[in-house]
Amino acid sequence: MANPSAVCNGHLHHHHHQKQNNLLKSGISKKNGITKGMKKNGVSNGTVYKKTFIEHFEQAPMYVAVFTVVGFAVGTIFGYLRDFMRAWGLEKRHIAAEREQQKDFVPLYQDFENFYTRNLYLRIRDNWNRPICSVPGPQFDLMERVTDDYNWTFRFTGRTIKNVINMGSYNYLGFAETDVNALKTVTIELEKYGTGVCSTRQEMGTLDKHVELEKLVATFLGVEDAMVFGMGFATNSMNIPALVGKGCLILSDELNHTSLVLGARLSGATIRIFKHNNMQSLEKLLRDAIIYGQPRTHRAWRKIIILVEGIYSMEGSIVRLPEIVSLKNKYKAYLYLDEAHSIGAVGATGRGVVEYFGMSPDDVDVLMGTFTKSFGAAGGYIAGKKGLVDFLRTHSHSAVYATSMCPPVAEQIIRAMKCLMGLDGTTQGLQRVRQLEKNTRYFRRKLHEMGFIIYGNDDSPVVPLLLYMPGKIGAFARRMLEKNIGVVVVGFPATPITESRARFCVSAAHTREMLDTVLNALDELGDFLHLKYSRYSKSAHPELYEESRLELED
């Protein structure tokens, strides 16, 4: 490292010291919660990463954590107080109670299990389950909903709030649209096939549309064959039990989605969890599994499969695919990659994390993804070698018991995929991918400059903004709605107790003006609610800083 702050091509680069892992020469350095995988002096020297991999997981100052805990404690104490008042009749009971005749029966539910829902979730319940009444494009309409008794019941006033900017829908490429020209083929197919399939894949539910779609998905991903299913969640939960069973080992990431966890538990295999995106943890688990074998008999595992996701939707982090592939090749394990959020959203032409890292789809054994996020449809796919997909066609629970995807939805995916691949004769697909990339970078950069704490990879369109305190969850969501922006907020227990967040999903359909509106609103709200906790915000005017450095170096 000759010059720690070399200026290359007019951009200021900070080359951190490469910390060599004794296991993998990936050059990952971690400083203050910011992880970077760097190339030395711009030339790849045998590292598995072909471009920089920058992820941020900054920790807020300690006083923020203390206030968060105090907030939850105060909420809990008031919860106990209100429960006491409700039990002794000092306050009206809105919740369902056992009938008079059944009061001496053993209770159906333990009421402590609803403590959190009753006393903390309910108070800010108006920020979730908001009914929308238009297509979830970059802007949408909300039904106006008010409550007279502090969120116990809601009523609709009949009015709609129009043109709320949508920062919560997984509409990464903007295919959730109602433009008649775009949906022309979908309407034709709807008139030809109707809406329902009325059968499972193995009986009479395999249409020529499905065959066409599967061929297209296989071509899109660059694999031999693919199979599509009607529901994205069910793709995971119904197919993992078909692939692994008792005597197999599943190594699953800490932050895997419920569908993967459910599929893993349904399969009956042994599940071991490794720390999120932590390759040392994964390697240790792999080594222990191979050295010690199954728990009591010490026989070899029948199969070892690693379950990871492309983009983790709560953290916004991208999987470290090159390292996982080298680990899997070294220890002979299988890899199942769930690209629910990353297919269409990352990669130079939208083909997911495999393309993002410049790897070949042959490196991953099972490629799984959903069509709900970037393609504006519903359903999921599993792709890979022909043998694997043929096996799933016969053995998957979904193929035998669940109805197949309905034809208009299949046509929507076909037209979206053709648009992405450029087969419809336009460059619209590529433009959408580029626009998403630009929007993502712009949004993240601006949020960093403003001083918010953002989690995740710099290239991921999922942007979690940390709110920390439980009171701010409700305040943030409500005030954003007043400014006509719809956001998704999430708190404990879906996230760790001190890390409540708001999650933004950037879309290719967002224009620069919409993003600027959102950013200005966030700026105001950040000052008002004191959300700008970051201690490492970049300067808002890097060009000026750069010029002065140039002069000094002269």
Added chain:
Amino acid sequence: MNVGTAHSEVNPNTRVMNSRGIWLSYVLGIGLLHIVLLSIPFFSVPVVWTLTNIIHNLSMYIFLHTVKGTPFETPDQGKARLLTHWEQMDYGVQFTASRKFLTIMPIVLYFLTSFYTKYDRIHFIINTISLMSVLIPKLPQLHGVRIFGINKY
């Protein structure tokens, strides 16, 4: 708003005491309690310290060793419904950092209280009984034990 939607932690209650800021908030909470008690004009200093010790131990006993289950529904079909929070911590693994911290805190408070009450006999008896009531349930031998069936269901 579901437990376990975004992570595979089946019971988040097990990790609450390891979260960032909890230990500091706990100590600050005891400090706040002490200051509030000190502000009451007709309590002498030894009485205030004994009261702090008693209230702290009583709250700890209630929240860690009496209240059972989780305040939210967990996806593991209620494995933790009959377990107190102490038993749920770290899924029952003994001698973790949080368990040691929560064992040492009442002992430290006991030392301070004994000093400030000048080792008076009555205060000593009260404080020692209170300390025992909060230390004995933390022994690993008493994991899951319900004496005389109290608090079993």
